[in-house]
Amino acid sequence: xxxxxxxxxxxxxxxxxxxxxxxxxxxxxxxxxxxxxxxxxxxxxxxxxxxxxxxxxxxxxxxxxxxxxxxxxxxxxxxxxxxxxxxxxxxxxxxxxxxxxxxxxxxxxxxxxxxxxxxxxxxxxxxxxxxxxxxxxxxxxxxxxxxxxxxxxxxxxxxxxxxxxxxxxxxxxxxxxxxxxxxxxxxxxxxxxxxxxxxxxxxxxxxxxxxxxxxxxxxxxxxxxxxxxxxxxxxxxxxxxxxxxxxxxxxxxxxxxxxxxxxxxxxxxxxxxxxxxxxxxxxxxxxxxxxxxxxxxxxxxxxxxxxxxxxxxxxxxxxxxxxxxxxxxxxxxxxxxxxxxxxxxxxxxxxxxxxx
Numbered sequence: 567x568x569x570x571x572x573x574x575x576x577x578x579x580x581x582x583x584x585x586x587x588x589x590x591x592x593x594x595x596x597x598x599x600x601x602x603x604x605x606x607x608x609x610x611x612x613x614x615x616x617x618x619x620x621x622x623x624x625x626x627x628x629x630x631x632x633x634x635x636x637x638x639x640x641x642x643x644x645x646x647x648x649x650x651x652x653x654x655x656x657x658x659x660x661x662x663x664x665x666x667x668x669x670x671x672x673x674x675x676x677x678x679x680x681x682x683x684x685x686x687x688x689x690x691x692x693x694x695x696x697x698x699x700x701x702x703x704x705x706x707x708x709x710x711x712x713x714x715x716x717x718x719x720x721x722x723x724x725x726x727x728x729x730x731x732x733x734x735x736x737x738x739x740x741x742x743x744x745x746x747x748x749x750x751x752x753x754x755x756x757x758x759x760x761x762x763x764x765x766x767x768x769x770x771x772x773x774x775x776x777x778x779x780x781x782x783x784x785x786x787x788x789x790x791x792x793x794x795x796x797x798x799x800x801x802x803x804x805x806x807x808x809x810x811x812x813x814x815x816x817x818x819x820x821x822x823x824x825x826x827x828x829x830x831x832x833x834x835x836x837x838x839x840x841x842x843x844x845x846x847x848x849x850x851x852x853x854x855x856x857x858x859x860x861x862x863x864x865x866x867x868x869x870x871x872x873x874x875x876x877x878x879x880x881x882x883x884x885x886x887x888x889x890x891x892x893x894x895x896x897x898x899x900x901x902x903x904x905x906x907x908x909x910x911x912x913x914x915x916x917x918x919x920x921x922x
Contacts, residue, residue, distance in 0.1 A: 591667050594658040598651035601626060601639070601676070607740040611768035614775060614917060616641045618745040618766055620738040628660040629674040630726040632681040632796070633711030635736075635747030635764045636777060639679055643773050643917040646871045649679030650800045652892035661728050674725050678798040678892070680777060680913065684710035684901075685791045688758065689722040706731060706756040710781070710791055714753045743768045752784065759785030778912040783903040792882065794898040795913060797875065799864060804839025805846075805893045807868040810886075812852070813861050820848035827888075834886070842890050850884040860897055870920030879911045 604626035606617045619626045621634035628634075641648045654669035656676035663672050687708040705717040707726075713733035715726035734751030744767035752759040763780040783789045802808050805827075816829045827836050827846050840846065853859035857880050865872035875895070883898035901909050 591655060591670055592657050592659075592662055592664070594662075595655050595666075595670055596658055597655055598653055598676075601651070601656070606639070607745060609740065609743055609745060609766075609768055611743045611770055611772075613771075613773045614641065614643050614768050616766075616768065616775070618740055620740075621736050621747065621749075627673075627677055627681075629672070629676070630660075630709065630712055630715070630728060630730075631674040632677060632683050633764075633793075635711060635738075635749060635762070636745075636766055637677055637679070637681060638766055638777075639677075641679060641775065641915075641917070644871075644919040646869070646917075646919065647800060648871075648873060648917065649798060652678060652798055652800060652889070663725065678800070680795050680797055680915070682711065682793055682795050684793045686722050686726070687789055687791050688756065688787065689717060692717045692756070706753070708753075708756065708758040708789070710760065710789070710793070711749070711762065713751060714756055714758065743770065750784075757785055757787040758789070759783070760789060773917040775915045775917075776912055777915075778910070780908060780910050781901065781903070782908040783905050786905055788905070789901065789903045791901050792898045793901060794883075794885070794896045796896055797894050799873070799893045799895075800891065801864065801871060801873075801893065802836075802866045802868070804841070804890050805836040805888045806839035807866050808834075808836040808893060809865050809867055810834040810895060811863045811865075812859070814852040814854065814859055817851040818848045819851055822846060822848055836888075840888060840890050845887070845889050847885070847887045850886050853881055853884070855880050855882075862895055862897075864893070864895065870918075870922070872918055874914075874916040874918075876914045876916075877911060 606619045609616050609618055617639045619637040627637050639649055653671040656671045660673035689707045692705050692707045706714055707717050708714055709726050713730040715730055718727050732753045734749050737748045739746050746765045749762040761782045761784055765778045767776045811833050815831050816834055826838050826840055857878055860877040860881050863874045879899045881897045882900045885896040887894045899911055903909055
């Protein structure tokens with residue numbers, strides 16, 4: 567049963583078609599630089615600097631796609647900003663999820679850097695409220711990292727509709743070289759509950775950042791989900807000169823545009839910059855289900871700057887997505903926890919520059 571639930575999650579994609587966009591901005595739209603005005607803490611180990619953001623009602627991220635813990639902006643090494651804005655403007659109202667003018671992001675996605683998304687838990691079992699009006703768990707499902715929501719549609723890929731029914735209790739604590747977030751959620755009506763701990767740490771004496779997680783199922787129901795890190799990377803405009811290497815031979819499950827990107831054994835090579843309005847996206851394969859497969863190096867061969875991304879867990883899926891301002895490699899990790907069980911996983915980012 568747990569395998570079947572995982573399989574259903576892995577069949578899900580991340581986004582739907584873009585559709586038509588309005589010509590003018592929605593009320594309350596601000597320039598991307600206004601994100602700097604939200605409360606944040608600067609952390610540094612003397613080699614890397616970064617900005618970390620607390621969760622909360624009036625804080626930077628209030629959308630319903632990404633984990634509210636661990637938003638990290640402007641990870642910078644030797645003057646290279648690895649995670650700056652990839653959009654021009656953003657909508658401040660988190661309830662405005664409609665199509666926006668070009669260059670504008672809604673609250674669902676107006677973040678950058680290594681943000682994470684969990685797949686919804688219990689969406690199918692909950693059933694829409696119109697079908698489950700006599701049940702105490704009427705329409706309630708879990709979006710880990712955010713909270714409990716009402717199922718008001720039939721699409722498990724659609725980001726949940728605000729307001730959240732239960733976001734639990736959160737803490738945030740930052741020091742000189744890192745920060746920690748916790749979330750404790752108990753929802754008797756749905757039977758879901760968990761304790762979630764996330765820590766971002768700049769490793770002393772190294773151009774290295776770790777993001778570690780501990781997720782414990784404290785509820786009465788299984789938590790079966792996946793989590794991936796979006797890894798919004800601002801290393802090269804249009805992804806020009808990017809080379810992405812892996813310990814395995816890459817295979818693209820969807821057609822890529824050969825005039826922009828090509829597979830070359832264990833390397834993905836961008837051979838020309840992506841023009842504005844062009845997207846490259848494909849599910850990627852070739853990995854063997856070992857934790858050692860989760861080891862990627864992304865290099866701008868023109869500047870020499872890049873990063874290595876590793877994790878201590880095997881992948882179950884990889885999505886690659888890029889547009890003109892940003893490149894994203896999105897490896898997925900499977901999570902299946904019975905009540906009382908705990909899952910731990912850590913990402914390690916090594917940053918390097920020219921002649922390193």
